[in-house]
Amino acid sequence: MNTQEITKLAEKHGLRLKDEMSFNEMGIDFKVCFAEAMDGTAWVLRIPRRNDLGEQIEQEGKILKLAGEHLSVAVPDWKIANPELIAYPLLENKPVITYDARTYEVTWHMDQGNRQFIPALAKVLVELHQIPAQDAASLGIKTLSPEMARAEMFNRIKLVKQEVGVGAELENRWRKWLDNDRLWPDFTTFVHGDLYAGHILSTNEGKISGLIDWSEGQVNDPSMDFSGHVTVFGEDSLKELIAAYSHFGGKVWDHLFEQSLERSAATPLNYAYFAINTQSEEYLQAAKLQLGLG
Numbered sequence: 278m279n280t281q282e283i284t285k286l287a288e289k290h291g292l293r294l295k296d297e298m299s300f301n302e303m304g305i306d307f308k309v310c311f312a313e314a315m316d317g318t319a320w321v322l323r324i325p326r327r328n329d330l331g332e333q334i335e336q337e338g339k340i341l342k343l344a345g346e347h348l349s350v351a352v353p354d355w356k357i358a359n360p361e362l363i364a365y366p367l368l369e370n371k372p373v374i375t376y377d378a379r380t381y382e383v384t385w386h387m388d389q390g391n392r393q394f395i396p397a398l399a400k401v402l403v404e405l406h407q408i409p410a411q412d413a414a415s416l417g418i419k420t421l422s423p424e425m426a427r428a429e430m431f432n433r434i435k436l437v438k439q440e441v442g443v444g445a446e447l448e449n450r451w452r453k454w455l456d457n458d459r460l461w462p463d464f465t466t467f468v469h470g471d472l473y474a475g476h477i478l479s480t481n482e483g484k485i486s487g488l489i490d491w492s493e494g495q496v497n498d499p500s501m502d503f504s505g506h507v508t509v510f511g512e513d514s515l516k517e518l519i520a521a522y523s524h525f526g527g528k529v530w531d532h533l534f535e536q537s538l539e540r541s542a543a544t545p546l547n548y549a550y551f552a553i554n555t556q557s558e559e560y561l562q563a564a565k566l567q568l569g570l571g
Contacts, residue, residue: 286362287312287362290362293314293315295312298310298311304323304326306327307330307363319367320366322363322364325360325362330360334358334359338355341353341355343413344494347408348401351478353489368486369478370487371478371479372476372489373394373478374386376475387483388481388482393482395518395521398506398521399518401488402518403522403526405469409467410466410467410496413496414496418494418495418496420465420495421465421497422465426465430546433550434448436550437550441565444570447545447569454542461498463530465499468494468501469488469494469502470491470493470502471492471493474505498536499533500536503515503540504538504540504541505541512538545564548563549561549564
């Protein structure tokens with residue numbers, strides 16, 4: 278979809294835009310466009326890449342409503358939300374990191390050495406994980422018990438192995454993880470579900486102002502919201518985050534650190550599960566490489 282088509286689509290839904298736009302092509306489900314309205318306000322537009330995202334959009338709207346009611350940081354305020362277009366005013370500050378769509382080169386928008394980010398993120402995580410699970414369930418948001426969370430991963434391994442295949446080393450690691458009772462929490466919490474530096478808005482000094490991309494919001498294993506941190510910041514930083522989270526009142530267990538590492542190692546599994554659901558040959562080929570089948 279080109280600039281002119283996006284302008285017409287936005288106008289159809291009551292939003293008049295100037296012609297100049299920029300794009301983020303990294304999203305799997307949505308093409309993301311940054312544009313300025315005629316009144317000078319900045320907007321984010323998410324254009325679905327497929328025709329089957331209506332239910333997902335509806336669910337994410339419920340997730341945003343719940344998160345927005347409980348968090349002290351901003352979440353997207355959808356002004357337009359339908360199977361054709363999502364649009365909301367641009368939130369303050371940039372993501373901690375962004376990726377170049379072609380080269381995958383990382384750009385940092387925050388001082389990597391600042392000491393404010395970890396405690397700020399820990400406080401946000403405590404707020405996030407204290408959102409009442411029953412409120413999520415009452416809105417029809419995905420809600421899993423500890424047993425269901427574990428069974429979900431078992432079923433994903435089974436499906437991915439059957440439909441795509443899995444390298445022996447990865448499969449052995451995942452099965453050992455599933456069999457290790459010590460790692461798994463005996464409780465679940467509301468989680469963002471896809472939390473990493475690219476979905477966290479921050480000042481250069483490490484003050485967090487918002488969280489974006491909530492399509493995976495649900496009640497599940499809280500380690501989901503720690504696993505993305507280690508990929509960008511490393512294991513020592515993850516330990517600091519968990520300690521700060523506990524200090525500010527977050528509920529932890531003895532092996533949250535190890536569980537977060539195993540969750541991170543399961544990223545190829547989750548990507549392959551997504552690829553199977555979309556039946557995209559491009560995504561399936563990418564999944565095979567991640568699964569050690571290339």
